[in-house]
Every structure is written in structure tokens, then in C-alpha cells.
Amino acid sequence: MTSPAPTVTLVSECFIKPLGDDLSPESKQPLHFTPFELSFLNFNYSQKGLLFAKPENQNNNFSISVFLGDLKTSLSTTLTHFYPLAARLASRIQQDKDPLNSYVIYIDPNNSPGVKFIHAKTDATISDVLNPIEVPTIVRSFFDLNNAISHDGHTLPLLSVQVTELADGIFIGGSVNHVIADATSFWHFMNSWNEIFKSGAISRYPVFEKRSSDPICILPYAYRDQFIERYEPPQLLLKERFFHFTCASVARLKKRANAECNGTQKISSLQAVSALLWRCITRVRRLPEDSETECVLAVCNRRRINPPLSDGYFGSPVVTIKGTTKVKELLMAANGLGYAALKLNEAITNQDDAAVQKWVESWFGNPVVYKLSARLSPLTNVVVISGSPRFDMYGCEFGLGKAIAARSGFANKANGRMAMYPGREGGGSIDVEVCLTAETMKDLQHDPEFISACF
Template structure:
């Protein structure tokens, strides 16, 4: 697959179908959840579909299909119009500071790319490691959120394979988290499928009114006089990416085992699976037993706040939680011990914790610099098997697989997906800088035993 190259055929900019309302044209100011993410790379997720079977292929036209995708994307941007905008920086003089906001006017819109590649679905799914060509299924590689001043906040790339179609989205991570991205994709798929039956409404309109801490100023002044004071760009390291599948039976057994070991029923399926990954990856790294290891979890704060935000709240209200232990503790104790440690980190981060974190940031704003957070003793878990990725069909039926781009990845990055068959099954993508770590993981007894359960 290394010889395969993606060829871009056409590029368009897509604007909302209708003119924006006066309210939608107002500057959209970011929250303390969003502004720290200016250095975070664009999020890249996509779906691989099979083309219609030969018996139906004479009725399938890629030209007509692309036209339908563009028209339905324009209609979707009526609802998610923020994604058609650009970032703007306004410099304040007294005190000297930056104000960064989103402007929905005078923007060319979201980007839409059509590309082709001489590859098949099996070329993508059969190799043990994710082929490098998948990275070219996404636009805006190497872009960070701050680049939204000049680059689109959303870029869709439709790549036609010999027997398939890949729809990949690159979205500004300061503007939207995974929940919001898959909400957008679901709405786009809904409008696409409705065709002539679409009359301007969708089943789940996004909630665009932003959350503010009581008494806080909606306009945040960042304590900078030039973007060089906070901007950081890191070159993604060379990585091997491999998928592992946990059947619903495997997930259920892991959850039961973790709860049984702790004499509780509170540990979730996801916590049990992540605990297994944390233990197994830590073992194969052969770290000193007295060293500290951590498992970092990306979590949504929508339901942690009181009152809670809607699941349809559009934005990036996320936090990074951490379970920590010494290597000796993690490997000497069982699955339940590790899972309950993660469980406690999750349940202890509540409305009070979220608001205290936001209040602290408002007092001393900072922009995340990933170079200051590199730690070879941790795993970082992103995305979620609870996202309804396979509900987004775009007229092609259920996707055969979900994949991600190469941004926001590093050694020990784990990306979670729902299993295609549903039922609580999960797919896990694990990134390692070392091929030896992948081979060692496939020999880790606890890990392989969990995969074998059917």
C-alpha cells in the first residue's frame, strides 16, 4: 500500500444554503473549555463504505452522488453554520491582550474535496497495521486549531476507492469535540437521505448557545501580545497504528470480572476495557516498578454540569481526567483494581470540579502546549464507543469500518470506536512508536485472552 497515492480531483467551498439570520452573524466568543485548545490539531474521523453491488452499479453515478453530498452539506450548514466561519483575532491595547472569536460572515465556507485512489477496501482493512495511505484520506494534515484564522474550520474529503468510498472529516478541535462532530455527521446523513422530503428541519438541532460560568465575562482577553507567545507546532512522530476488536461477549466478561473483583456493580464496560489496556500496555513497556504511570481520559462535561447541558450542545466542553498508579501497583493488582481507580477519577469529577477548573483558568488563562505534557509512562484515551458512527450511512448503507487520521496521536494513544456489529462491542486503535511493542502486546496473556472471548 505504500505505493498507493491519493489524487485530488476537485475542491469546492460550501456555504450554508440560506442567508444567515442577524443573530447568527454576531461574533461567537469561545469558552474556557475551548480557548486552551488553540494548539490542538484538527480532529480527523471518517467512514469507509462499500460501493453499491454490481447489480445496482448502473444506477450509481459518482458525479450525481457528489452533487447530492454537496447540496445536503450546504443544507446541514444552515444548522451548523459555525463550521462555515473563520477565526478572528482582535488585539486590545489596554491592557494589551488578544480576543479570539469566530466570525460567520465573509468566509468562503467549509471545504469539500473529491479525490481518488487505486486501492480497494481490502487494501485498507486487511493489513495488520493501518496503511499510511489512510492519512491522505483527510485534509488539513498538520493544521492546529489556531490555523482556523485562514483555513476552513471543517473540511470534508470524499475519496473514491476501486470498490468503496471514504468520507473523512477534519474539524477544528477548538470548535467541536467528538460528540459535536458525530452529531454534525448524523444530521448531514439525515438530510442526505431525506432528499426531496427535507423541508428545513432536522431531528436534533444543535444547541449553539454557549455555556458560561455564572458571573463571568462572555468575552475573554488572553494575556498575549503576539501569537508566537503561545503557538506551538509538533511534528507527528512515526507511528504504527493497529486495530483490535472486542466482541460484546468479551466486553461483558471484562465488566463482570472487574466488578466482581471489587465487589461492586459500578464499573462500566468502557472503564473495564480501558483498565485492561492500561495494564497490558504498561506491562509491555517494562517500566521500573516504582515509576508512576497514568491513564488519561478525554471526557465530556455536558452531563457533569448542574444543570446539565444538552447532549446536542455544540462545542468542546471536555476535560482530561487521569487515573494514576505506580507500575508495581498497577501490575500487581487485578483488573478490578485498575478499573475502579478509573471509575473513581470519573465520578469524582463533578459539577463542582468542572466549575472550579473553569474559574481557575479564567483567573490565569493558558494555552495547552503538548510538548510540556509528553510522558512515556502514560496512555491517552480519546473518542468513544458510544458515538453512533455507524448510524451515518449517506445512502450507502452501514459503513464497513471507521478510521481516523494521523493528527493528535503519539506513542500510547488509544482511540475508541463502537464495534460494527453493535451490542456493546468495541474496536480499539492503539498507536505505538515501536513495532516491538505491538508484537509484545499480541503476546500479552491477559490482553489476548480477552480478545479470544466470543
């Protein structure tokens, strides 16, 4: 008789406010969103976290209660700089507008109940999390707000941190509202929290102010029910797995892609790995040769506009771009990896200031809030890649030493969605989190081109 699967039990929860809880008059002003951010009101919270080994309790030096207390104290101090994370969303009807076209959503720093902080416990071990070939479902229980959408930030915390104590490890997971912060901002916050935990100071401050010339974004609705959608994806038998690309394998892919593009040097490591995933997944899906296939990339606009946004800009200035081609062209041996990589490179290069401004103008002409039913529906001809190997995930140690692994929750996942992570050893290595149907995942693991690059 098999033993029951380990479960996660709630131990305690509380709300952490900024230290002193006394904002300056400037910090109490409403913070409005950009079109990029408002577009994601229907998306689930973004969930990312780190798995650590529990320190050996030599001479009783480590205490989980002391550790949790230090986390809470340093979090409170960190929130004095990242104060909007402790707030809630608010809505109003713009009085000088048509009531049917006047819905405004913003962050209200005056309503600041705090960041949710959860302590949970499980009998699961690090081995239970990492040794299965596929990501076990217990990882989903390491995160809070699993079914929340960003619009729920009116009543739910904009950030929830869950510290799960394993038998031999500690998992620190964050669930952050999708319109508040993209991955760049989330890891900026996490690294700042780590710095304050260690030394009491941060090296880079967040910037929350929007450009003074930016108009207030008004949604063409009178009621939230006109644009809110709570999407439950079809119950497909999806599998999640992490694939590791060593720095050497990434370098080989990059060299190969550039060589197949007439010896250019413009194909990046991320583009080369993304191109490989696009080709191999499309192949094992066995799509008709004359059908169209897409590789969708989430890109950050901070440096794509003129003048660029500050590196410390805290928000979610993200859009998606895509490379498109026929299946036959993508898989043709004569085209090779370089063909797919060049398609992605062109899409990224074309996302310049003019393209961003055109998107913004289009949004103001016809404001849109994306629906997950359209974004996550089972489109078997599409792969979607987000994340970046450039995020400093493993710089967040919180006194526990370097994390063993990074993991995410199940929010916003679907067949064909992938995320990039830095490899733990650094040096340009990349981990890719892949979500596919069981059959496609099985075939991918036996695809010769993929095996030669990854295994």
C-alpha cells in the same frame, strides 16, 4: 519486483456555503469560546471518517458524480443549521484591557467562505485498507489539513470533508477544528448531514449560544506568536492497529472488574476496557516497578456541570482526567483488573460540577493554551484514551448502506494514545485504535491477559 503502493490523487475541490447564505441578525453575532475550547488552539484538527463499499453499478444506477452532487446539496442544507462550521476564526485586542493581556479569539459568522469539499481518487481497494494487520499509511491521505492546528482556522476552513473514491469503495473523512467541535459535536453534525441527505430534515438541532453569564475569555497575550506552537513529534516508528472486543468479551471484562471491586456494579464497560489497556500496555513496556504510571482519559463536561449543557450543545467542553498509581500496584496479581478500573472510576466520578468550576476558576486565574510538545511527547509511562463507543458512527450511511469500518487520520497521535469506537455489530462491542512503538505493539499482541480478552 513489488508494485508501487497506491496513492491518492486530487480530482476537485470547492467550498460549500449554507443554503441561501443568508443568516439571521442573531446568527451574525460573534461566537466566543469557553476555556475548555481555547485550551486546544495548538492541537491539530480532529480527523474521523467512514469506509463504505461502493454500490454495485447494476443497470448504471450508481453514479459518483450524482452522489457527490447530492452530498454537496445536502451539506449546504445542513450548514444552515451548523452555520459556524462554514465561518472562520477572528481575533481582536480587547480595548479596555492591558494590551499585553487582551487577546480575544472568536468565530466570525460574517466571514463565511464555507466548508471545504474535496473529491479524491485512488486505485487502493477496501482490502488494501482493512486487511493489513496495522493501519496502512494511505489512510492518512484520506484526510485534509493534516498539519493544521486549530489556530489556523483564522485562514483555513473550520471543517474540510474529503470524499475518496477507492476501486471498490468510498471513504468520507472529516477534518474539524479542535476548538470548534469535540467528537460528540462532530458526530452530531455527521448524523444530521446523513438525515438531510436521506429526508431533508434533522431530528436534533445544534445549540451554539453560550450561557449569558459566561464571561468572554481573554488570553494573556498581545501577539499570537506568544502562545502558538507547531509541534512535530519525534520520528518514532509508530504502529497503529485496531483491536476488536466483542459484546461478549466486553461483558466479561466488566463483570470481572466489578467482581474484583468487592462485587460493585459501578465499573462501566468503557472503564473495564480502558483498565485492561492500561495494565497490559504498562506490563509490556517493562517499566520499573517503583515508577509511576498514568491513564489519561478525555471526558466531556456537558452533563457534569449544574445545570447541565444541552445535549445539542455544539462545542468542545472536554478536559482530561487521570488515574495514577505505581507500576507494581497496577500489575500486582492480587489487585487484578478491578484495581485499575476503580482508579479510573474514581477519577471520572470526581469530575463533578465542583471539579469543573474549580478548573474554570483556575483557568481564568491563569489562562493556558496547551502545547502539543508537552501533551504528545514520548512519555513511556502514560496511556491516553479518547473517544467513546457510544457515538453513532455507523448510523451515518449517506445512501451507501452501513459503513464497513471507521478510521482516523494521523493528527494528534503519539506513542500510547488510543481511541474508542463502537464495534460495527453494535450490542456493546468496542473497537480500540491503538498507537504504540513497533516493539511495544508486538509485545502487546502476545500478552496473555490481552490475548484472552481480545482475540
